Each structure stands twice: as structure tokens, then as C-alpha cells.
Amino acid sequence: MSLTNISVDKKPEGTIFSPELAARFDKLVTLYPMKRSALIPMLLYAQDEIGYLSDAAIAEIAHRLQLTVLDVRNVLSYYSMLRTRPAGKFNVQVCTNISCMLRGGQELFEHCERQLGIGHKQTTPDGVFSLEEVECIGACSWAPAVQVNYDFHDNLTPETLDAILAEYRSKASQ
Amino acid sequence: MPTLVSHPEEVKIVSSRFGQGAAEIDRYIELGGYQAVRQAMEQGPEWIIAQMKASNLRGRGGAGFPTGMKWSFVPKQSEKPKYVLVNGDESEPGTCKDHLIFLHDPHSVIEGTIIAGLAIGAKMGFIYLRGEYRYLLTIMEKAIADAYAKGFLGKGIFGSNFDFEVVSQTGAGAYEVGEESALMESLEGKRGIPRIKPPFPAVVGLYGGPTVINNAETIATVPHIFRMGAEAYAKVGSERNGGTRLFCVSGHAERNGVYELPMGYNLKKLIYEVAGGIRGGRQLKAVVPGGSSTPVLLASEIDIGLDFDQVGQAGSMLGSGGVVVLDETVCMVEFALRTIKFYQHESCGWCIPCREGTDWLKKTLTRFHAGAGEARDIDNIRYLAENMLGRTFCPLGDAAAMPTIAFVKKFRQEFEDHLDGRPCPYAKKPANELVGV
Ligand SMILES: Cc1cc2nc3c(=O)[nH]c(=O)nc-3n(C[C@H](O)[C@H](O)[C@H](O)COP(=O)(O)O)c2cc1C
Ligand code: SF4
Ligand code: FES
Numbered sequence: 001m002s003l004t005n006i007s008v009d010k011k012p013e014g015t016i017f018s019p020e021l022a023a024r025f026d027k028l029v030t031l032y033p034m035k036r037s038a039l040i041p042m043l044l045y046a047q048d049e050i051g052y053l054s055d056a057a058i059a060e061i062a063h064r065l066q067l068t069v070l071d072v073r074n075v076l077s078y079y080s081m082l083r084t085r086p087a088g089k090f091n092v093q094v095c096t097n098i099s100c101m102l103r104g105g106q107e108l109f110e111h112c113e114r115q116l117g118i119g120h121k122q123t124t125p126d127g128v129f130s131l132e133e134v135e136c137i138g139a140c141s142w143a144p145a146v147q148v149n150y151d152f153h154d155n156l157t158p159e160t161l162d163a164i165l166a167e168y169r170s171k172a173s174q
Numbered sequence: 175m176p177t178l179v180s181h182p183e184e185v186k187i188v189s190s191r192f193g194q195g196a197a198e199i200d201r202y203i204e205l206g207g208y209q210a211v212r213q214a215m216e217q218g219p220e221w222i223i224a225q226m227k228a229s230n231l232r233g234r235g236g237a238g239f240p241t242g243m244k245w246s247f248v249p250k251q252s253e254k255p256k257y258v259l260v261n262g263d264e265s266e267p268g269t270c271k272d273h274l275i276f277l278h279d280p281h282s283v284i285e286g287t288i289i290a291g292l293a294i295g296a297k298m299g300f301i302y303l304r305g306e307y308r309y310l311l312t313i314m315e316k317a318i319a320d321a322y323a324k325g326f327l328g329k330g331i332f333g334s335n336f337d338f339e340v341v342s343q344t345g346a347g348a349y350e351v352g353e354e355s356a357l358m359e360s361l362e363g364k365r366g367i368p369r370i371k372p373p374f375p376a377v378v379g380l381y382g383g384p385t386v387i388n389n390a391e392t393i394a395t396v397p398h399i400f401r402m403g404a405e406a407y408a409k410v411g412s413e414r415n416g417g418t419r420l421f422c423v424s425g426h427a428e429r430n431g432v433y434e435l436p437m438g439y440n441l442k443k444l445i446y447e448v449a450g451g452i453r454g455g456r457q458l459k460a461v462v463p464g465g466s467s468t469p470v471l472l473a474s475e476i477d478i479g480l481d482f483d484q485v486g487q488a489g490s491m492l493g494s495g496g497v498v499v500l501d502e503t504v505c506m507v508e509f510a511l512r513t514i515k516f517y518q519h520e521s522c523g524w525c526i527p528c529r530e531g532t533d534w535l536k537k538t539l540t541r542f543h544a545g546a547g548e549a550r551d552i553d554n555i556r557y558l559a560e561n562m563l564g565r566t567f568c569p570l571g572d573a574a575a576m577p578t579i580a581f582v583k584k585f586r587q588e589f590e591d592h593l594d595g596r597p598c599p600y601a602k603k604p605a606n607e608l609v610g611v
Contacts, residue, residue, distance in 0.1 A: 031341050033255070033298070033381050039363035041343045044305065065363070078365040078522075081305045081347030097267040098466055099424035099498055101512055135349065135516055136267035136466075137306050140424040140496060141431050142176045150308040154176060 016056050021049050025064060035065050043076055052086045080134075088123045088130030090168045092116070093147040096133050099140035104157075108144050109133050111158045115165060128172045129165070176274065179431030181448045185410060187398050187418050188391060189434040192278040197313055199320040202281040210400035212332055214289045222293040226396070228404035230416025234271075235261055235352075235389030236465065236494045238415075238482035241396075245386055247376035248294040254383035258290045258299035259361070259375075262390040263345060263352035265304055266465035267516060268496025271420035271432050272390040276303065276310035279394060280317035284340060286393035288331070289400070291338050294386055300361060301342035301390075304352075314342045349520035353568050354387045356522070367524050368568040391420060391495075412438025415481035419495055423449045426456070426501040438479040445476065445499055457502040460584075464493020466513050467573030469580035470500075490580070505600035506588045510581040511539040517574035528571035531562040535578060545595045552589045556582045 015022045024045065028038040039061070046057045053076060062072045076082045094100075094109040109131075113119055116129050123130040139145035142154035146161065153164055178193050186192075196202045214222050226242030233239045248256060260283060264272040275283060287299040301318075303311050318340050321327045329337050343361075345351050351360045355369035358380050379385025395417065399407045408416040415437035421444060422432050428450030435444065441463065445451065452458050458473040463480070468491040471478075478488045485492045500509065518532035535558055542551055559575040559582075566572065582589060591599050 034362060036363035037361055040346050040360060044344065044346050075363065075365055076346075079305070079346035079348050096512070097516055098462070098509065098512055099268050099496075101509075102425040102498070102500065102504065135519060136265060136269075138264050138270045138273045138304065139176065140268050140270045140498075141422045142270070143424055143430070147306060150306075152176075152309070 016054075016060055017046065017049060021045060025061075029064065036067065039065055039067070039072065039075060040079065043072075043079075043082055047082060052083050054084075058084075086123075086127075089128050089172055090148050091130045091132060092165070093132045093134040093137065095135070095137045095139070095143070095145050095147075097136040097140075099136070100144040103143040105144040108146065108156060108158065108161060111161065112165075115162065128169060176270070176277070177431065178274075179429060179433060181433060183439075183443075183448050184434050185418050185436050186434050187402070187407075187410070188275070188279075188282070188395050188420060189432070190398075191282070192274060194278070196279050196281065197277070197317060199281060199317065199324060202279075206401060207281050207397070208285055208326060208332075210397035211285050211288050211292075211326075213400055214292050215332060215334055215336065219293050219295065222289060225399065225404040226293070228408060229399045230408040230411065230414055231392065231395060231399060232415060232482055233389055234391035234395070234419065234495065236266065236467075236491075238492060241388060241392055244376065244388070245290065245293050247374070248384045248386060249377065250295065252295075252384050254381065255298065256294055256296040256384045257380045257386075258287050258294070258296050259354075259357065259380060259385055259387045260287055260299065260301040260390055260393050261352060261354065261357055261387055262301060262303040262307070263349075263357060264307075264390070264494075265349040265352050265520075266467065266494040266496060267513075268422060268424055268462060268465045268498045269494040270422050270424075271495055273307065273310065274420070274432055275390055275394045276307065276314055280310075280314045281321065282394040282397055283314070283390055284317060284321050284327070286396035287340055288327070288338050289396050290386055290388065290393065292336070294384070296386070297337050298339045298341070300380070301340065302357060302361060303342065303344045305344045305346040308344060311342060311344050318342060348522075349516075350522045350568075350570060353570065356568070357387065358385065365522075367522055370567075410436050412436070412479060412481045412484070414483060419480070419492075421480065422496045423499065424496065425499040426453050426458075426504075427451070427499045428453050435480070437481040438484065441471075441476045441478050441480050441485075441497070444480065444497065449499070452499065452501050458499065459502050459504055460500045460506070462496070462498035462500070462577070464491050465496035466498070466516060467491075467577060468493040469576050470506075470584060472584055491576075503600060505543075505598055506581055506585040507539065507543045507592055508598065508600070510578060511536070511543050513577055513581075514539055514574060517570065521570060521574070525567040525571070527562045528566045528574065531558055531571065532574050534558055535574070542589070542592055543598065545592060545598070547589075547592055549590075549593060552582060552586065555589075 062069045096105040145154040231241045351366035356366035360366045375385045411417045482492045514535045518536040523529045559578040562575040
């Protein structure tokens with residue numbers, strides 16, 4: 001992030017998002033009593049579409065909400081799911097919080113490190129997987145639980161997780 | 175998809191439509207849905223609030239505040255619009271009940287939101303889900319769209335002259351945003367830093383207007399209260415603790431799952447009968463009764479009724495309904511460390527006792543668990559935690575301190591077992607042994 005990106009809020013031309021997402025944004029800003037309320041959903045949807053929050057995405061969202069880029073960056077840095085760098089195509093999030101820990105969540109995370117050859121917040125060289133150790137994801141009674149992007153997988157063992165990772169890997173090569 | 179469990183001891187009210195296809199609006203209506211809201215509309219705000227008070231429903235978000243009383247605090251006249259805000263941020267470790275409500279019965283949340291709106295005179299409600307629950311937002315959004323299509327939301331709902339809009343969205347990963355004032359900040363598109371209270375949200379809340387904030391389970395319960403009758407609902411529970419609660423059993427029980435039981439149900443019975451006892455016939459060591467922020471109970475302390483008052487008398491809290499079961503293999507130092515790591519990670523950093531306190535606790539416990547602890551660390555951990563209590567801006571500081579104090583107080587021997595460079599007596603087992611239960 002260069003200093004010019006923070007301080008100069010150029011007016012972006014057109015949109016960098018798909019027509020569907022741009023239309024969704026147009027609607028989102030009308031739903032709330034205050035435009036700015038749409039900020040966090042917009043950041044998430046933008047990230048879903050382009051994989052991360054690029055400078056251009058941030059600039060366009062700031063412009064759409066009539067906020068400064070600095071203001072938007074200040075907000076996005078608070079939320080753990082928002083990122084300003086690309087992650088893997090499939091972001092494997094392993095919960096190691098208490099309920100999962102009691103059911104082998106930590107071991108599951110270490111298993112992923114070995115299987116994928118990467119650590120916390122790292123991405124495989126082919127860009128297919130990234131790995132994250134995460135806090136409770138609201139699947140405690142079905143622990144240990146893992147989220148791959150937005151999909152939940154629960155009651156896992158290293159073996160069942162391997163099968164799931166293999167499925168994602170084959171999806172990536174399609 | 176999370177597995178549903180069932181046990182004959184259960185009293186299924188909030189979970190009565192789970193697994194019944196009630197996410198589809200026609201099915202929800204077939205199962206008696208959207209009747210309560212019509213009745214509430216006929217009877218009017220005062221009647222609604224009187225019923226809510228009579229139901230003895232207490233907030234399911236953690237603090238157990240009486241819901242009817244909360245609604246009655248909202249001023250009748252207000253220049254600014256009033257709002258209903260449903261807290262579906264569900265992030266307290268050990269808690270996964272709102273997950274099931276959004277998945278199986280999203281219309282109960284919508285119907286409860288409208289009733290809350292009728293009670294306080296709001297024309298708009300927000301349903302805020304945690305960011306990780308994206309697939310549940312899709313279900314929620316479809317439910318909302320279906321309710322609009324039927325005329326249950328929008329202008330002149332149910333053919334009346336009452337307007338009501340509902341918007342749902344998710345957060346983007348932050349435990350602190352579950353705190354009600356931080357939640358409002360987040361919904362206004364800001365960082366989730368809590369606000370100074372007073373003024374309370376009932377007076378100055380979202381966009382400066384009076385706002386009722388309730389947990390998703392609280393709101394999903396509301397239509398059932400009107401369906402059953404407030405007195406009948408109250409009677410299901412214990413004194414001053416109306417109705418049932420969704421208890422999320424996790425950890426080392428034989429049959430983990432979310433069970434709906436009357437308030438006041440015995441904790442020991444929940445673990446040994448409903449949840450089938452401890453896996454593999456092992457010994458119970460401890461129970462965290464209401465999510466990670468509630469003080470741990472010893473195995474000898476669990477012959478108590480699960481309601482806000484009785485668990486309080488036992489020195490802990492009913493909290494969010496997350497019952498975490500720990501068997502004899504657990505190292506309590508490691509468990510304490512994992513708990514504090516969470517709070518350290520989630521502290522928003524706004525105030526010093528919480529930001530620095532959680533950090534020091536994490537550092538000390540990490541060193542301690544690794545066998546590099548000193549005897550004075552044990553008292554230091556407790557001293558640090560005790561000095562956070564009541565000195566922070568929002569209750570997250572207390573949520574970190576309270577369980578820590580209890581771990582040291584109740585398991586001092588286990589802390590001492592880690593001294594003098596001794597290896598952790600509960601050495602890690604290979605993954606397959608721990609996972610493959
Ligand atoms: C740090 C912190 C996190 C919280 N997280 C949640 C949450 O995820 N869900 C929730 O309903 N309440 C949560 N609460 C409690 C809310 O502040 C609020 O009391 C609650 O939503 C009120 O609803 P109720 O009266 O229906 O319980 C949290 C409180 C604190 C201090
Ligand atoms: S207690 Fe912690 S989470 Fe709450 S305001 Fe202070 S630093 Fe933030
Ligand atoms: S502790 Fe892992 S999902 Fe809740």
C-alpha cells in the first residue's frame with residue numbers, strides 16, 4: 001500500500017465489478033437508513049468476487065459510499081475475514097477453539113499443515129489452498145469443525161478431512 | 175449439515191420445527207407460523223409487552239435480562255425512528271444454537287422481529303449474522319423475500335396499515351461485534367468498538383433511535399410464547415426463568431448436540447442421561463456451563479439446575495447455553511491457555527486492562543504450560559485477572575478474567591504440577607486417538 005493510495009481518493013471510472021455485483025451494490029445502499037451501513041457487506045461481496053480487497057475495489061466502494069479510502073481501510077482492518085492480499089482458491093479454516101480442541105482440532109490443524117505443506121495464513125505455491133487457524137465458527141456440538149471458504153465440514157477426522165481436501169483439489173483442476 | 179439430536183427428556187418449543195422443512199414459508203405457515211404475529215397485531219403493544227413479562231423469558235444472548243422489561247424501556251414517543259436488532263453474531267466458544275435456528279426455522283426469527291417491532295413501535299428490523307454464517311444468510315434472505323412476497327413484510331403487512339421492513343446482513347469476523355453497542359457500530363459500517371453506556375440502546379441506539387437488541391434465540395422464542403400462551407410458556411421453566419433453552423453440549427460427552435430442555439433442568443442429568451455420559455466411560459473432570467466466558471465447575475459441582483439464578487448461585491453463569499464437557503484427560507493449564515488466547519485475539523484494544531491484561535495472561539500461561547513457569551506466576555495470573563474485573567469498557571474484559579480466575583482457584587494443583595520444568599502430565603496423544611471418537 002503506497003502512501004498515494006491512502007491520501008489521494010481518485011474518482012474511479014465505471015466499475016471493476018461484474019454487472020451482477022454492481023447491481024447488487026446499487027440496491028444495497030438503498031436498504032439502510034444510512035448508506036454507510038452497506039460497507040461491511042459490500043467489502044465481503046467484493047472480496048468474494050475478486051478474492052481479496054484490491055486497491056481498486058476499496059477505492060470504488062469508498063466512492064460508492066462517499067467515504068474516504070482511509071476510512072474504508074480503517075474499518076476493514078478491524079474484521080478478521082477481510083483481507084487485502086489474495087488467499088488460496090480454497091481457504092481452509094480449522095477451528096482450534098475449546099470445543100474443537102477437546103475433539104482434536106489442534107491435531108487436525110497440524111495435520112493440515114503437513115498435508116498442505118503450509119502454515120497459518122500461508123498459501124500453497126499453486127494457489128489452490130490457503131490455511132488458517134480460526135476461532136470458534138459456531139459448530140461446537142459437531143466438533144472438530146473446519147470451514148472451507150463458506151462451506152462447513154464437521155465431525156472430522158484426519159481421514160475424512162483428507163477426502164474433503166482431495167475433492168477440493170480435483171475441483172480446482174477442473 | 176449439522177446433525178440433529180433428540181432425546182425423550184427434551185421439550186421442543188424453539189426446536190419444534192427443526193428438520194421439518196420450515197425454512198419454506200408455506201411449510202412454516204402449515205406448522206402454525208405467522209399466527210402469533212396476527213394475534214399480537216390485534217391486541218396491540220401494551221398487551222404484547224404484558225405477555226412478554228408474564229412469560230418470564232430472559233435473554234438468551236448471555237446476560238439473561240428479562241425480555242419484556244427490556245422492551246418496556248423503549249420510550250413510546252420518539253422523534254427518531256425506532257429499530258429492532260437481532261443479534262445473530264453467535265461467537266461465544268461452545269455456542270452453536272442460533273446456527274440451527276437460522277438453518278431450520280428462519281421465519282420464526284422474522285415473525286419474532288415483527289412482534290418486537292409492534293411492541294415498541296418500530297418500522298424496521300435488522301437481522302445480523304456472523305460473517306462465517308454466509309450459507310445461513312442465503313437461507314435468511316430467501317425467507318425474508320418470501321415474507322415480502324406474501325405481504326407479511328413491507329407496506330401494510332397482513333393487510334393492516336402497519337409497515338415493517340426487515341434487512342439481514344452478516345458481519346465479517348469479530349467476536350466483539352456480538353456486544354450490543356459494538357454490534358450497532360458494525361451495522362453502521364464502522365469498526366466494532368463499543369459505545370459508552372448510558373445512554374442504553376433502548377433510548378439511543380441504531381442511528382440514534384431507540385433500539386431493542388435481542389439474541390436470535392430470544393427472538394425466535396417470541397412467536398411460541400403467543401402460540402402457547404405466556405403463562406403456559408412460563409410454567410415450562412423454573413421460577414423467574416420461563417420456558418426452555420437450547421443447550422449446546424460439546425467436548426467429551428458421548429452424544430454431543432443441541433438439546434432443548436426446560437430452564438432449571440439438572441446439569442448432571444443433561445450430561446449423564448441426555449448426552450449419554452462421558453465418552454468411553456471416562457471420568458468427568460469439569461464443565462464449562464455457559465460458553466467459554468463462564469467460570470468452570472468441578473465435576474462435584476454439577477448437581478444444579480440450569481437457570482440463570484441457580485448457576486449464578488453455584489458461582490458461574492448460564493451464559494450462552496454452551497455446555498462444554500471436559501473429561502479426565504484434559505490439561506486445565508492448556509485449556510485455560512486456549513481460552514485466554516481467544517480473548518486476547520478478540521480484544522478490540524480500546525481499553526488498557528483488557529488489551530494488556532489478556533496479552534500478559536496469554537504470555538504467562540504460554541510460558542507456564544511449556545514448563546517454564548515459576549511458583550509466583552500462579553498468583554500473578556490470578557492477580558492480573560482479578561484486576562481486570564470491572565475495570566474495562568465493555569464486558570469482554572470480564573469475560574476473559576472470570577474463567578481464568580476460576581481455573582487457577584479450582585485447579586491450582588494442576589498448575590503446580592507444571593512447575594520446576596516438569597513436562598505437562600497430560601501429554602498430547604496422537605491425533606487419531608483424540609480425533610477418532
Ligand atoms: C464480548 C461480548 C460478546 C457478545 N456476543 C454475543 C453474541 O454473539 N450473541 C448475542 O446474542 N449476544 C452477545 N452478547 C450479548 C449482547 O451484548 C446482548 O446483551 C444480547 O444480544 C442481548 O440479547 P438478549 O437480551 O436477548 O440476551 C455479547 C456480549 C459481549 C460483552
Ligand atoms: S474490554 Fe476489551 S473488547 Fe471491551 S472495549 Fe475494552 S479492549 Fe475492547
Ligand atoms: S469451538 Fe470450534 S466451532 Fe466452536
